[in-house]
Amino acid sequence: MDHPVTPPRERLRAAYLRDESEALDALIGEARLPAESARRVQDRARALVEEVRTRQKAVAGMQSFLREYDLSSQEGVLLMCVAEALLRIPDAATADKLIRDKLSQGDWEKHVGRNNSLLVNAGTWGMMLTGKLVSLDAVSAGNAGAWLARLAARAGEPVVRVALRQGMKLMAEQFVMGRTIGDALERSRSAEHAAYRHSYDMLGEAAFTAADAERYLAAYEHAIDAIAAHRVEGASSVFQRPGISIKLSALHPRYEYAQRSRVMDELVPRVQSLAERARRGDVGVTLDAEEADRLELSLDIFERVFASSALQGWEGFGLAVQAYQKRSPFAIEWLAEIARRERRRIMVRLVKGAYWDSEVKRAQMQGLSGYPVYTRKANTDVSYLACARRIIEAPDAFYGQFATHNAHTVATVIERMPAGQPFEFQRLHGMGDDLYDEVTRMGHACRVYAPVGSHEDLLPYLVRRLLENGANTSFVNRIADSTITVESVVADPVAAAQSNSTAANPKIPLPRDLYGERVNSAGFAFADDAASSPVLAKIASFASRPLGRVADATPADAHRALEIASKALVPPAPERAGILERAADLIEANGARFMALLAREAGKTLPDGLGEVREAADFCRYYAMLARRHFAQPEELTGPTGESNRLELAGRGPFVCISPWNFPLAIFVGQVSAAFAAGNPVVAKPAEQTPLIASAAVEILLEAGVPRDALALVPGPGETAGAALVSDLRTAGVAFTGSTATARAINRALAARDGPIVPFIAETGGLNAMLVDSSALPEQVVADVIASAFNSAGQRCSALRILCLQEEIAPRVIDILAGATAELRLGDPLRLDTDVGPVIDAEALHILEEHAAKMDREAKLICRATLPDALKGGLFFAPRAYEIASLDAIDREIFGPILHVVRFAAADLAAVVDAVNAKGYGLTMGVHSRIEDTVEMVRAKARAGNLYVNRNMIGATVGVQPFGGEGLSGTGPKAGGPHYLFRFANERTFTVNTAAAGGNASLIAGSE
């Protein structure tokens, strides 16, 4: 960090993943009201809810439509899927497919008559759609289900598509104030908005490219000027005037913790210039709150701009704080300190938070020690109430802006607020209208968060709003649901939280308990300073030590290793499992050492290194679990009476494990731990390029208790040490990961032996493709393509090599891909801000350069990352993409960051899958499509071991996505899968004639 850290900031840091019960305990007292006040809050909240419910009965419209199709119904989910995709699909064929796909699945009939809404019943969508279609179908009022069913049957007709698109636009408009800032400002003058203030939000989410960021910057500038010019009668202070909300992620393509210094250099001036512009027009600016791992970065940016001399004396710069984050009370504490230091108030918008589901998923995937957010709704509410109190009680530091649609929350803020203290409520456009019509009548100010933009820009925002409206925990959903009593809608969250037997939600296990029977590997977020700083410091200390020296094993050494291994005593299965679990713990405990070694010996970036450490630990624990499950006890088999039959699994003898340099820790440990778990002594030959990592791993396995004789490390070239191991008749099996060519050579060598025929498990290369149709979201596609093709410098066997784009969305995807590739940073893998490290060696670099030269001649260069001058002459290769005319242009794996892009016509999708299959490889494949039929077609046709839908196609997780291919890509069984260990074992049956001693006593005894 480049600035001193104050105590509140220290507390904030320490609370990233705070234990939920500790966090809650600390807040309950602050959130609780005295009994008399709590009663008044209940009365006020109850009155508000009753009033809203009365009004809702009278009105019909989009709200009731959203309520009818909420997310607890399949139809609600289907409609959300249509809403998310339909408006952005450029071509009719794909739009029609999406419509057919989604509308044919739901049971629309059941929604008929359940709701009084005009919109739901008088021809459900008929109201939203063109009158043309309604009259065309002559839908009788009250028969919406039939209407939708008919619509589905007619999907493919242009009129249906047009009508649905219009319906979706109407749905979108529910949440958008205007297409342009001019429209939105104009609309703010209408009667429905007269009682409100506004904060305009320029739609569009994260920028992926520098051009996107420029575009958003210009949009914000234009909007600030327009808002400044917009006169609002009686609005004398910046608190009363309209303002603007800004998403930092829209202003910089790399707004990430790892890019902190670049972000501070480049993003701060942008925010600064916007804030100064806003000050000139007295337009209040609020920075939106985004993902948890961006919180600290946003606070740093906020502080820098807030404290700048240009903003001195102006109180129009503020930010949003998310109460669902455990760090929120400390954020408020810290902000108060900044405000007091600068001697002016900060506008703080207190929200609960809009990314809860993705925060929970990310924490699970990263194996964090806890969640950055609360896991019970009541806890989030308690946190909000405690934070609100802190804001209210610091009027010298804050102008409080309480953003909520929850009547109980509103009533509590009113109760706590001293008379005459300035503050405001906030609501989202299209939500909470009824509630706030009442609250503003009571004399309280309310501002509407007013999104501005076109329909395509709206989609991610729309999905968040649909989730919020549709979730059954959400207040807007509950207030509208007349089957829920008013009492329960306004229940006091403090009492609810206290009455829970556990503070944390037992339905959401901690990330480490995700897998039940085995512990998930421990990870950390680099943005979690308290967790990552000590690791980074350790890595730095390892990085300055000498790396190590290797003496290659000779063929004689290899034979000697097998000699020893063949006599080794391997402990029984339960003991082996215990050893492997200890090894997993030790690998994690040595994580920093491995990450340093992985960066220095194999060029792995720190996130890649962390991924490997976790995968290695997962392998150990997963195979330990399988060893206990299958190898500890024989399996009883059913047979005729008078006989007992058992099947048991036993080790085969010395297993040779030959691993690659691209996962020098994870695959090395994976092979060795599997062979050992199955009861075999192991002789391991690591790749020539990465023996030191293997040696460190062996040390750990021995320390964990693997008997010395049962594990030998034989570093050296494949042609000598490897060949000696494979040809030795004592070798009882070979597990290999590497190139198809080497696999063939090993296979031949094994075949040439005269001894027993032994198992050969090979995982080899792939020519992996991703298929993208026009229903996919281009930004999401590009994020996944960049990760799949360029992560680890493209040196993963799972890496994406061929991106197949439906021609209608190809230009947009290629455009973003080019911009996003330009943002990649090559460099020292020990630096956290490095995206792409070096390739493994000069030979690999040469092959890549040769292929690139060929592509330069034969294909069209789409983009290339910048190779800084300082890295030239080293082993760096700039990631790039080429457009090729057809799939014929490539038929072998090029192991590095070169992506090939090919376009296809919508009608040819199935043929593209066939063509990819025809290459003969079968490792990974990706699909991006919102159409289930399309995904299913690809699934049925694809010959690939791992198929990924709407995500990246790398980073298979042990036990979750067992990894391995077919065809030219490998023999199976899959590593990290339930069938893997069997291939390492002998199977033996044991049959005893229990009647041999004269008769079948047990049959006779138990016959009646």
Ligand SMILES: Cc1cc2nc3c(=O)[nH]c(=O)nc-3n(C[C@H](O)[C@H](O)[C@H](O)COP(=O)(O)OP(=O)(O)OC[C@H]3O[C@@H](n4cnc5c(N)ncnc54)[C@H](O)[C@@H]3O)c2cc1C
């Ligand atoms: C003016 C305005 C501006 C906003 N700006 C932002 C912003 O910058 N950043 C942002 O993230 N959001 C922002 N929001 C969105 C806001 O987070 C949601 O609208 C808000 O959470 C809804 O809160 P509520 O009090 O209306 O609803 P409630 O229904 O009372 O609360 C919903 C909250 O509970 C949380 N929740 C649901 N289930 C659980 C659970 N099991 N465990 C823990 N928590 C749970 C939800 O995630 C949500 O945060 C803004 C909202 C408004 C009104």
